[in-house]
Amino acid sequence: MDYQPSALAGSVLRFRGPLNADSGPGIVCIGSSETFGRFIDAPYATQLDRALDIPVLNLGVVNAGLDVMMNDHAIAAAVAEAEAVVMQITSAHNMTNRLYSVHPRRNDRFVSASAMLRTIYPRVDFTEFHFTRHMLSHLRDASEDRFEIVRTELEQAWVARMRRYLKGLAVPVHLLWLSNSKPDDPEDASLAQSPLFVSSKMLDEVRPDAASLTIAAPEEADEAEAIEGKYFGPREEAAARLLPGPELHRMATESLLAHLGF
Numbered sequence: 001m002d003y004q005p006s007a008l009a010g011s012v013l014r015f016r017g018p019l020n021a022d023s024g025p026g027i028v029c030i031g032s033s034e035t036f037g038r039f040i041d042a043p044y045a046t047q048l049d050r051a052l053d054i055p056v057l058n059l060g061v062v063n064a065g066l067d068v069m070m071n072d073h074a075i076a077a078a079v080a081e082a083e084a085v086v087m088q089i090t091s092a093h094n095m096t097n098r099l100y101s102v103h104p105r106r107n108d109r110f111v112s113a114s115a116m117l118r119t120i121y122p123r124v125d126f127t128e129f130h131f132t133r134h135m136l137s138h139l140r141d142a143s144e145d146r147f148e149i150v151r152t153e154l155e156q157a158w159v160a161r162m163r164r165y166l167k168g169l170a171v172p173v174h175l176l177w178l179s180n181s182k183p184d185d186p187e188d189a190s191l192a193q194s195p196l197f198v199s200s201k202m203l204d205e206v207r208p209d210a211a212s213l214t215i216a217a218p219e220e221a222d223e224a225e226a227i228e229g230k231y232f233g234p235r236e237e238a239a240a241r242l243l244p245g246p247e248l249h250r251m252a253t254e255s256l257l258a259h260l261g262f
Contacts (some may be wrong), residue, residue, distance in 0.1 A: 001039065001231045008059075011049065011074030013105060016043075016058050026055035027260065028078045030069045031088025032194070034178045035060025041248060044178070044216075045086070045209060047253040052262050057242040065094030065107030066161055084211070085173045086261055092158035092197035093132050097206045099153050110135050120146050133191050140191070154197050159205050166209035174259050175206070175213045178244050178252050179228075180215040192242060212259035216244070216252035 016036050029035050029045040035058065037043025042050075046060035052215030057077050061068050069075060069087070079085055094107040099117040103109035113126040121139060129135035140147040166173055177183065181193045183200040207213050227237060229246035244252075 001042070003036075003038075008074035010077065011072050013061050013068070013072060013074070016060065020049075020055050020057065021255070023055040025081045025083050026057060026058070026060055026076075027052070027084045027086060027262070028057045028082040029076060029086040029088070031060045031086075031176070031178075032064040032090045032094075033060070033062045034244055035086075035088045035176075036062050037249070038062060038243055039232050039234070040243075040246060041229075042249070044176075044249045044252040044256065045247065048086075048256060048260075051253070051257060052260075054262055057082075060088065061105075063106055063108040065090050065096070065102065066158070066165070067102060067104060067107050068093050070161070070165055071104065071229065079169065079171065082171050082260075085169070085171050086256060086260075087173050087175055087210075089175055089177045089179075089195050089203070091195040091197055092154040092202075093136055093191075095161070097153060097157040099150060100126075100135070102134075108132055117150070120149055133196075137191050151197060153248075155199070155202060158198065159202050162206045163209055164194065166206065172211035173209075174256060175203075175210045176204070176252055176256065177213070177215045177217060178248060179217050180242065180244055180248070182219075183215070183255070194242070213257060214252060214255040216248050216255065218248065229240065 005014040006017030007014060028046060030135040043242060045056050049056035059078060094102060096102050098114060100113045101111045103111055110132045111130045121142060124142060139150060155205055179194055183203060226241040232240040232242045
């Protein structure tokens with residue numbers, strides 16, 4: 001697909017185009033690959049834009065975590081001017097925390113381990129890892145007991161950061177869970193699902209600080225529909241299967257329209 005990569009003043013990030021950033025305050029959608037609409041012709045932000053009389057700006061970034069959404073100046077400026085924000089729930093592992101740091105723009109990239117994490121796992125060579133999921137899978141295999149320390153840190157950091165962010169915004173924020181898995185579904189062996197390490201209990205903790213919460217997820221996994229309606233290259237099928245398809249984007253759009261009230 002041609003995503004028409006577009007830029008905003010003050011940001012080095014590339015967003016899905018065309019960007020109608022000069023049309024005045026409206027709804028700003030922030031999130032990761034799901035919001036960007038990777039492999040999808042019309043992601044939920046596009047559908048909202050078609051359905052509403054106010055502009056909708058898609059500022060989803062491929063592989064983004066909370067670091068991108070909270071620290072990019074262009075995203076922050078757009079959010080501050082918006083009439084409403086749709087914020088996709090992103091994974092708890094793709095953000096800098098007390099145990100490790102991630103790349104500021106590609107939040108799925110592992111940068112370095114802290115002294116605390118090296119103390120927990122003294123025999124692990126962290127120079128071998130380039131991606132957060134690979135690193136975390138290795139840590140879990142090395143010691144499930146020690147991995148619970150890591151998981152707890154990521155969960156607590158995610159909740160604290162989300163609550164601080166939501167409390168700091170004057171604009172109403174509508175949270176969106178958009179995923180092929182439901183909250184509290186069992187983790188697979190490769191930790192491949194998203195949002196990773198975000199439970200319904202964590203959602204309950206941040207929900208009071210948001211205007212609404214939409215859950216767009218299938219009742220049951222259906223492999224036959226995993227790639228239906230998606231556009232991808234010959235080496236992209238595995239990645240395409242992990243992301244929500246057109247039906248879930250339609251489901252998200254219908255729920256958001258009811259919550260947004262425009």
